Amino acid sequence: MSADVLLSAKNLSVRFGGVLAVSDVSFDVRAGEVFTLIGPNGAGKTTVFNLISRFYQPTSGRIEYAGPQGRIDLTAQAPHQVASLGIARTFQNIELFEHASVLHNLLVGRHTHRQTGFWSELLFTPATRRAELAAREHVERVIDLLDLQRFRDLLVAGLPYGVRKVVELARALCAEPRLLLLDEPSSGLNVEETDDMAFWIQDIVHELGVTVLMVEHDMGLVSRVSDRVVALNQGEVLAMGTPAEVQADAGVVEAYLGSVEDVSSLRRAA
Numbered sequence: 001m002s003a004d005v006l007l008s009a010k011n012l013s014v015r016f017g018g019v020l021a022v023s024d025v026s027f028d029v030r031a032g033e034v035f036t037l038i039g040p041n042g043a044g045k046t047t048v049f050n051l052i053s054r055f056y057q058p059t060s061g062r063i064e065y066a067g068p069q070g071r072i073d074l075t076a077q078a079p080h081q082v083a084s085l086g087i088a089r090t091f092q093n094i095e096l097f098e099h100a101s102v103l104h105n106l107l108v109g110r111h112t113h114r115q116t117g118f119w120s121e122l123l124f125t126p127a128t129r130r131a132e133l134a135a136r137e138h139v140e141r142v143i144d145l146l147d148l149q150r151f152r153d154l155l156v157a158g159l160p161y162g163v164r165k166v167v168e169l170a171r172a173l174c175a176e177p178r179l180l181l182l183d184e185p186s187s188g189l190n191v192e193e194t195d196d197m198a199f200w201i202q203d204i205v206h207e208l209g210v211t212v213l214m215v216e217h218d219m220g221l222v223s224r225v226s227d228r229v230v231a232l233n234q235g236e237v238l239a240m241g242t243p244a245e246v247q248a249d250a251g252v253v254e255a256y257l258g259s260v261e262d263v264s265s266l267r268r269a270a
């Protein structure tokens, strides 16, 4: 794995009974890029995400990851270790504490980052106080970056869907991830909100230096924010490259024929 690679999927396969959901899939995600998985329904995108989050174990293959303490085999880690390795994710269906304020949700998101132990937290030692202060500062930075000031003390349950999507993005960022997994960030959003989401994704990559691995159906968003794209079909890699290169691939065009997605919009906006 070369120095600029943050995550490397190597010959991943997953079988569910008779279904080969992911078949010999390999790709590298470079530090600082937006790397996007596309493909028709059932192509294996969510399964790849679930392998990286450690919800699923591969039938064969492995995932190498440049963690805070050096390179590791991610597939050997327990699911509860993933957050402390600097990997955060959002979900297709928003997962927030509905009856807590935005600020509370963000502080909970931050909690996975805490390094202080049980006794120091109980005794509120100087190390705990410093950690608490750093947590608050980072949460405030994320609130500012994603323009959430006016919502900070409101309950999540009362917020419009589009704002909740941004809060979920903020919650994931509060854990200070090295790698952020975004599962269909545009799902449920209207055109204007999708436009804003593209802006937020670009902003967090540039401002926070986070690497993004995304599953997305909206090809306008994909072409706007992605550095590189991998197209999956029936569990296999069809094509990989810049949005324009993948769009030009004959296999990709064929896989998308008859589907609602318009592959021509994969051309990156100038």
Ligand SMILES: Nc1ncnc2c1ncn2[C@@H]1O[C@H](COP(=O)(O)OP(=O)(O)OP(=O)(O)O)[C@@H](O)[C@H]1O
Residues within 6 Å of the ligand: 016, 019, 020, 021, 039, 040, 041, 042, 043, 044, 045, 046, 047, 048
């Ligand atoms: N837990 C599971 N048990 C059995 N089969 C599964 C499981 N998860 C996924 N599959 C199957 O694996 C294949 C790939 O599904 P996956 O959800 O990864 O596709 P996808 O590309 O994310 O599709 P979509 O865009 O519809 O979310 C499908 O045939 C699906 O039915």
